[in-house]
Amino acid sequence: MLKLATLAAVSGLALFAASTSSAETVLIENAHIYSEGSAGDLARGAILVRDGKIAAIGPEVKAPPGVKRLDVGGRIVTPGLIVTGAGVGLDEIEQVSPTQDSGVEAGPLSAGLDLQYGLNPDSTVIPILRLTGATSAVAEPTLARTKAETHPQLFLGQAAGVSLGGQADMLIKSKIAMGLVGGEQGAALAGGSRAAFLVELKAQLDEARAYAKARKGFSDSQALGLTRADLEALIPVVEGREPLYVAVHRAADIRQMLKFAQDEHLKLILAGAEEGWRVAHEIAAANVPVVIDGDEDLPSSFEALGSTLENAARLQAAGVKVSLHGPGLLTGGKTIRLAAGRAVAYGLPWGEALAAITINPARAFGLAGEVGSLEVGKSADIVVWDGDPLDTQGAPYVVLIKGERQALTSRQTALRDRYLKPDNGLPPQYRQ
Amino acid sequence: MVRLGLVGAMALCLGGCAVTVNGQVDATGATPTVGARGSDAPSTAQAAKALPIGLDPWANPDPFPSTYRPMPSVPTAIVGARLLTGTGEEIDDATLVMREGKIVSVLAHGAAPPDTVVIHADGKWVTPGIIDPHSHLGVYASPGVQAMSDGNEAVSPNTAYVWAEHSVWPQDPGFNRALAGGVTTLQILPGSANLFGGRSVVVKNAPSTTTQAMKFPGAPYGLKMACGENPKSVYGHKDGPQTLMGNVAGYRKAWIEAADYVRKWDDYHAKIAKGEKADPPIRNLTLDTLGGVLKGQILVQNHCYRADEMGEMLDIAREFGYHISAFHHASEAYKIAPLLAKEGVCIDTWSQWWGFKMESFDGIEENAAMVDAAGGCAIVHSDDAHLIQHLNVEAGLAMAAGNRVGLKITPARAIRWITANPAKSLGVLDKVGTLEPGKMADLVIWSADPFSVYAKAEKVYLDGALAYDRNDPKFQPKSDFELGQPNGRVPGNGPQTPGAAH
Known part of the structure; x- marks a missing residue:
């Protein structure tokens, strides 16, 4: 030998x-x-x-x-690295609509959308991501597909954890998080005001609770735009078993969402969170993980005025578990290791940056039993690197x-x- | 700088359009004829009456002249750094001296002249200022609200009549972010909705209150053209083009009109020069710009992804007698790299971006390296307010990809992809893009190898003046928009949590 x-x-x-x-x-x-x-x-x-x-x-x-x-x-x-922030295995070419399955623009479903059924292990994106050291991904519902005009639904559907090994069955775990857009986009979906968003969200969750108690004889709740499939999908969310994965950006919206989750006994993952660093201690105290775009440092909107490349470092210093991805959808998935490197340039310790693209997303999305670290019993998803990953x-x-x-x-x-x-x-x- | 501005104005008028009389530009050509045929009173009066300059496209090719002035500078020597000069050289332990806005010497192991402020830069790297030939900063500014969406005049497939500079908002916070990324010059383009999107403008990344104060003195204009999916998707459900063949017909139709327009004005100027009576053609802003291309004064900047379409655009350029300065995006340039090298067309591309649309599905990381290896002019560009801050990293990834397949790209060569080559494609290589004596002292001191993700621009100089210093808040410009609101810096916008650390 x-x-x-x-x-x-x-x-x-x-x-x-x-x-x-x-x-x-x-x-x-x-x-x-x-x-x-x-x-x-x-x-x-x-x-x-x-x-x-x-x-x-x-x-x-x-x-x-x-x-x-x-x-x-x-x-x-x-x-192996874990990609977040994209519809991996679901989306092929962003502007070629028939190759996109990470969300809906119309139709009756919202929360009920279950991304495990749209997975394509033959996606050409998967080997491209593997070449960057990625071995698994959170197949996410993408915000880009949400349209207030044609589909004014708050929930985006349920993410899936996927393996990038090219197996016919790439699913690691389904229903790992329920996508939701807050902030400006959420306000638009709720009719144009943040003041409507949380009220509508609460009403929908209450509907799911009522449904959970009396499934029989419960019709599709037309008034709230939820089908029985949507209500069924929301049950693990209201029971605090499946995290609500919500994109919010400004400090005030993050605060509102933290309080809402506490009041409603929800498990939460924050996405976006450009101003997360301004409320870092509250996020840490609530033990809520965040998934951020490591390149975002522009006041791209009025809800992201406090964007900074130091967001990851400041959040981590406060005790928040950070996951990182790059900008854009599939390109952002391809550049997660550089998003982590950039966070290092702006103050995040190297080991924490590696955690932000391995164990942190695994824990946030309930995949840590399988992937995210090199530990006995876990999937042998291992990358040997030439140079600095x-x-x-x-x-x-x-x-x-x-x-x-x-x-x-x-x-x-x-x-x-x-x-x-x-x-x-x-x-x-x-x-x- | 006033003189530079004047030189710039004249440089734009190289097509034989202007007559210089006592240092005054008189492009009507009428002045020399005054009095020459004094006996023919009525017609002379008519011929001699100069057309108002606003009615003659070649009378004043620079109606929005640059008012750029370099900031105050002191004679400075940067000592001890490793230099990537942009000329293909790497110089260790260099001494670079700049004076009155210009680079005056670049030497290995040189001594700093006694009257210079010395910047000790041992262990650091110095490169020319980064040049991004494809930006929409200012025209698609942050915040990205509808009210600031000024990049695409998507009302007609040919809007060559618009000028990007009239949409630029100098307070876009993205300019300062790009400056912190080492970007000293950029071309701001209209978007790609149209076959002819309008004129680009080349600016120095100098914090300014007016756009004119950013304009790069003497830089030629560009014309944004777009191949492919965008024009046909925008106009396919209107009056067209609906197809790629419709696109090509649209380009050719426009060039035919432009050639006719140029001929009419040339005839007019020739007649006036001879003292003959002539009716001036009606000025047309669309054809001014296209005519400027045909006269070689305006550079064609052509958004085009696919190899087959680039091949067609080269034929169209031949058919009508103009040169394409650069294909932008050019995801499939690697498929026709020898052809592009032979034609002398630069390609502006990415390393990591691919597959976001059908025409970028074949994009590969090695694109720039393969064009470079074929002897072509490779450029790494951004097209993005975030990527423009990290062009050094994008170029580093492109270099790494090339080296993995044995193309042997050195840092000294790869730095050209974001400095000298874009300068060439913008027609400003005689002024910027390399660290050579006589050039504008636009340069960056990097904390580490600039192709590393860990490298940060520590100091950025514009015309020899310190424009950005990572370690000195006094030299970290902040746009008006960012005042009195939350921003990413602490203190002042620190944690909202009472009693929190920081």
Whole structure:
């Protein structure tokens, strides 16, 4: 086995690539590990992968006889990154409507929309995200699809946790959060005033509570625009089991939402939260996680006047668990590691920045039993990096998802390679 | 700077349109003929009567002249930094001296002249000021409310008659954010709703109260053109274009009219010059701008994603005798990189953006590097108020992508994608874009390797004047809009929670 390990190290892991399958047992050794779990940071450690799970992790790991060894030469090893902020597996091309399933613009459903049914494991976006070190994602309902004119519904639907390993069944867990837009957009959906938004929201939640008590004979509540499917979907929310994932921006709206959640006994995740730093201690006291766009520093609207690149650092310093993504939808998903790096430039400790794209989103969305850290029993979603994972010149060297080695290729690299090939006298379409 | 402004005005008039008499620009061409045929009283009176300058497109090509003045500066030497000069060189432990707004010397291990203020920059990096050739700052300002949406005159497929500068709001807080990202020059373009969106304006990123005070002295204008999906989606349900073939017909129709317009004015000026009687054509603001392109005075800035469409635009340019300065976005430039290099057309693109619309579905991270490797003029641009603050990082990602496939792009080369190459595409490479003696002293001192996400612009100089200093609030301009409201800085806007830390 020693010989095999040496060969692998020399040949750029080609042997390993050729023969790894999900069933295989592998020892990743000579790794600089940031586990984001109880093993902490290990300047030199090893991880044993068996049956697609992490079987052991530590400075020294006893390898069973015959195990395949992967000496990563001291490279940084982290948990696979978790993408938030986009309709991963749901949306392909933003402006090509038939390829978009992360939300509805019309029709009767709001809260009842269940994104697990729109997932497409063949999405070309997934391999592109894998090339950035992402191994799972929160498939989110996207705010961009909400239109007050055609679909004035407050709830956006239920997010799903998804694995990016290309399996036919990519679902990790469904109904992990209920999307909701607050602030200016929420006010618009409620008829034009924030003063209407929370009142309408409370009425809808009360309706769900009433429905939970007397399902039989309960008709679709036309007055509130909720179908039975919507009411059913809201039950875990009003019971505090499924978090309400609400986009609010200005300090006052965050405060209102924190108080509302407390009064209504709701579990909350804040999105956007550009002025979150101004109420950081209240967010921390309420133990509410936030998911923010790490690039937002412009007064893009009157509800985001206090935007700053230091938002993540200031929130974290106050004790808030922060998750980071980049700007835009799928491009924002592709740039989460740089959003984390930027947060470091603006004061967030490096380890906290890595947590903001691994364990923090896993915990916020109830996926931490499966993903988000390198801990025994969790899915073997592991990235070996060339360079600094959070900086421009860093890139994944090896990506394992559920213990399975991923090809570091995508539709983008296929296009690239076709046009990098020398002219052989035939049109590029004849090049593979 | 007054002189520079005048030079700029004349530079715009290179097509033989103006006659200079005693230093005065008299583009009507009428002055020399006055009195030449004094006996022919009635017609002479008519011929000699100069057309009001507002009625002759070539009489005053600069009706909104730059009033830019550099801020006060002192002779300064930056000592000890690693320089990426923008000319392809990397100089370690350099001494760069600037005086009266200009770079006067760039030397390795040089001594600072005794009369200079010395900035010790050991361990830091210095680059030319970043130049973004594709911005909508000011025309799509923050806050992004409907009342500030001034970037697309989406009323007709040809609105070459509008000028972006008339929509620019100099108080857009985005300008100062971009300055903190090291951006010293930018081209502000109209949007891409139309085949011909209007004139762009090149500005120095100088905090100003009027737009004229930002205008880059002597920079030529650009004409924004747009290929592809946007025009046909905006006009497809109106009077067209509805298809790509409709787009192309629209460009050609407009150039035919513009050529006719130029010919009529040339005839008119020729007749007046000979003292003959002539009726002036009616001035047309749309055709002024298109005619300016045909005369080589206005640079074409062409939004175009797909390789096939870029190929068609090159043929249209040949058909009507103009040059395309740059294709913007150009997601598929890598498919025709040798052609673009041969035609001398720059490409302005991204590294990370792709797939947000059908025509960007084939975008790849290596686009800029592959164009560069083919000998072309590669540029990393923003088109975005956030990305403009991090063009160094976007270029760093593009460089990394290129290097992963063996293209061997050095930092000294990649810095050109956000400095010298955009300067070239905007027609201002003789003034900015590199750290060379004689150029405007627009430069950035970075805390670290500028291609790292951790690097921050510490000091930004505009014409030798300190315009931004990350460590000195006195040199952190704040727009009027940001006064008296919450903003991202502490103290003053700190936590609302009583008794909270900070």
